Amino acid sequence: MTAVPAVSAGRRPMGGQQVAVALLLPIALINVVGFMLPIFNLARYSFNRATVGGGIENVLTLQNWTGLLGDPFYLQLILNSVFVSLGVTLCALILSYPIALYLHRASGSWRTFLTVLVISPLLTSAVVRTYGWIAILAEEGPVVSAIRGMGLTPPPLMFNINGVFIGLTEILMPYMILALLAGFGRLDPRVEEAARTLGATPWQSFRRVILPLTAPGIALGCLLCFVLAVSSFITPKLMGGGRVFLLATEIYDQAIVTLNWPLASTLSILVLVIFGAALVAYSAVLKRLD
Amino acid sequence: MMVERAMAAEAALGTPEGPDHLVLSEVGMTFGTLDVIPSLSLSVRRGEMVAFLGPSGCGKTTTLRMIAGLLDPTRGRISVGGRDITHLPVHDRDMGMVFQSYALFPHMTVAQNVAFGLEMRRMAKVEIRARVERALAMVQLGHLAGRKPKALSGGQQQRVALARALVVEPSILLLDEPLSNLDAKLRDEMRVQIRSLQQQSGITAVFVTHDQVEALSMCDRIVVMRGGHVEQYGTPNEIYERPATPFVASFVGRTNRLSGRVDPSGRLLIEGRPVAAEGRLPEGAVEVLVRPHRMSLRAASEEPPAGLNSLPGVLTGATFVGDLIQATVRIGAGEITVEQLTRRRSGLPEPGSAVTVAWEAGDTMVYPEGRA
Structure with a gap:
């Protein structure tokens, strides 16, 4: 250990840590400038006062917050948003789970084909798909006609909460399927077979083995869909026909129609708080699963 | 082993x-x-x-x-x-x-x-x-x-x-x-x-x-x-x-393959030399299989052991692996492996020299040619 080679005394290459910092710097900067600062701005607006004509008066006030939390309309709006989003998430989960499980088990070109089918709706914009649903569910559309044809009275499907529910569920399903698939990593077909050879019926094997092993995927999919549902506004706006009030549509109305930016900011921050709560719930679930 | x-x-x-x-x-x-x-x-x-x-x-x-x-x-x-x-x-x-x-x-x-x-x-x-x-x-x-x-x-x-x-x-x-x-x-x-x-x-x-x-x-x-x-x-x-x-x-154990034929009188010949085997033999072209460690090797100058099958060949190489010596021997157009336990004073003939490969009749496994 006495003779240290002279070579190492010269210039040393950058250490691993320096490389890491150098690589992380650009994205950190973009995040600060493009995300953190606007959020900070939003938070600041929520403590400013709106003036007539869309102006923002730079004073520190709690009136947006107290007004919002004291108004039953907004409390109802928040509850509506959360429950509709939870319901849509649950429906998307129930409809997507079998598809994801089938995809997980499929192999080869069949699997590739099916995956492309799942992703393909994402290639068209939500606006186009929403108009598609409006055509399908409209008063003289195929669904209503079919129900009438059976001699039944169709429920109102369009321009109310039903339409929003159906449209949102379908639009979020690709995300749910992809998230489920990403979370199905631990599900090894051999483990299912082991359960079956040990005497588990298909249902028991699903309950005791498949479901617990896919739980991380379920949690991930639900988090993603819930967040997307709470923040989606095109579909509720178009399919709700102005009669369905959710947080996202209200933010749009306040910011673009009423030009009350401080209130829109306050509602936006509220949405962020809901996301935070969802994230906390998600990590609590993950912790319990491990 | x-x-x-x-x-x-x-x-x-x-x-x-x-x-x-x-x-x-x-x-x-x-x-x-x-x-x-x-x-x-x-x-x-x-x-x-x-x-x-x-x-x-x-x-x-x-x-x-x-x-x-x-x-x-x-x-x-x-x-x-x-x-x-x-x-x-x-x-x-x-x-x-x-x-x-x-x-x-x-x-x-x-x-x-x-x-x-x-x-x-x-x-x-x-x-x-x-x-x-x-x-x-x-x-x-x-x-x-x-x-x-x-x-x-x-x-x-x-x-x-x-x-x-x-x-x-x-x-x-x-x-x-x-x-x-x-x-x-x-x-x-x-x-x-x-x-x-x-x-x-x-x-x-x-x-x-x-x-x-x-x-x-x-x-x-x-x-x-x-x-x-x-x-x-x-x-x-x-x-x-x-x-x-x-x-x-x-597939189970290793084996050497030699080509031979069984003539109408039921005699097995490899490279034109008679070889003894047990049981009934299929007539015509045959494949003869012998496990490497059931074969032994000696210099051609030595008297071939009595009662054993023996074939002349040329030693082409030998690998010492501790308890074994693995020798490759050319017999006719083919090459086989012979495994011998090492002993303290036994050496092998020089590579390139003429040798005799010997084995017991019971270790000869004979199959009709082309049965894979």
């Missing part, structure tokens, strides 16, 4: 002579247009451990999965103890299976893994606890009952898988390459442990492997498979000493 020791052990233990327990009759499996198993018939006696041995793609795992019920055979019939189980669902078959990847339930503890099969059988909680404890003690894992599988080593996971399969006291134990993911030392230990657990419980077992040492050392009988066919079914000793086909001879 391994092989010989295994044979000695097998001879000492003898094989169970029970009635047939598991019977496959003309079982076939077709995937799409691919006939993986054309038609397979075999039976396993009660309490016997049988190896399905063969190269990958020979149909051994497919056959095992059909027995387990994880694959539905296209044709034929499978029965256990006289009862037809061909189309019985997996969960009603009462078989214990150990998978190559162990397939432990990652979200359950070791104890929960072992208890699973008992819970499926709706056993009382107290009884389950007692049995799980016993099963874990049997594989020396009682102290790890509360751990999750990922916190265990490969060998420990293997033992949990074994305990999980055995605790339900299945009618048949199925093992799918259970040792292939273990390192060499652990594999030796587990070989002994699996075999002794199987013998203690007297359970009928089917063991799928591509490793001849595992098959020879652990099992009462061996089914050598190729291309969905049974090449030979017999005790390890029969498989090794009297291989039915050249394929079996070269």
Whole structure:
């Protein structure tokens, strides 16, 4: 250990840590400038006062917050948003789970084909798909006609909460399927077979083995869909026909129609708080699963 | 060396002579247009451990999965103890299976893994606890009952898988390459442990492997498979000493191939020289197989040993591997390997010199040419 080679005394290459910092710097900067600062701005607006004509008066006030939390309309709006989003998430989960499980088990070109089918709706914009649903569910559309044809009275499907529910569920399903698939990593077909050879019926094997092993995927999919549902506004706006009030549509109305930016900011921050709560719930679930 | 020791052990233990327990009759499996198993018939006696041995793609795992019920055979019939189980669902078959990847339930503890099969059988909680404890003690894992599988080593996971399969006291134990993911030392230990657990419980077992040492050392009988066919079914000793086909001879143990012919008078000739063999010989062109370690080598100048087959050749190379010398000898157009135990003062002739290769008549295995 006495003779240290002279070579190492010269210039040393950058250490691993320096490389890491150098690589992380650009994205950190973009995040600060493009995300953190606007959020900070939003938070600041929520403590400013709106003036007539869309102006923002730079004073520190709690009136947006107290007004919002004291108004039953907004409390109802928040509850509506959360429950509709939870319901849509649950429906998307129930409809997507079998598809994801089938995809997980499929192999080869069949699997590739099916995956492309799942992703393909994402290639068209939500606006186009929403108009598609409006055509399908409209008063003289195929669904209503079919129900009438059976001699039944169709429920109102369009321009109310039903339409929003159906449209949102379908639009979020690709995300749910992809998230489920990403979370199905631990599900090894051999483990299912082991359960079956040990005497588990298909249902028991699903309950005791498949479901617990896919739980991380379920949690991930639900988090993603819930967040997307709470923040989606095109579909509720178009399919709700102005009669369905959710947080996202209200933010749009306040910011673009009423030009009350401080209130829109306050509602936006509220949405962020809901996301935070969802994230906390998600990590609590993950912790319990491990 | 391994092989010989295994044979000695097998001879000492003898094989169970029970009635047939598991019977496959003309079982076939077709995937799409691919006939993986054309038609397979075999039976396993009660309490016997049988190896399905063969190269990958020979149909051994497919056959095992059909027995387990994880694959539905296209044709034929499978029965256990006289009862037809061909189309019985997996969960009603009462078989214990150990998978190559162990397939432990990652979200359950070791104890929960072992208890699973008992819970499926709706056993009382107290009884389950007692049995799980016993099963874990049997594989020396009682102290790890509360751990999750990922916190265990490969060998420990293997033992949990074994305990999980055995605790339900299945009618048949199925093992799918259970040792292939273990390192060499652990594999030796587990070989002994699996075999002794199987013998203690007297359970009928089917063991799928591509490793001849595992098959020879652990099992009462061996089914050598190729291309969905049974090449030979017999005790390890029969498989090794009297291989039915050249394929079996070269797959189980190593072997040298020489070309010869049997003339109308029934004499076997190699390179024009008469060679003695036992049994009836097929007439015409033949393949002659002799195991390298059953051959010996001496300088051409020495008197060839009396009573042995001998052929002249040229020594082309020799490798010293400690307890063995592996010599390559050119005989006619072909080249063979001769293995000799080393002795302190015995040297080999110089490479390039003329030598005589000798072996006993009983070690000559003769097959008609072209039977592969």
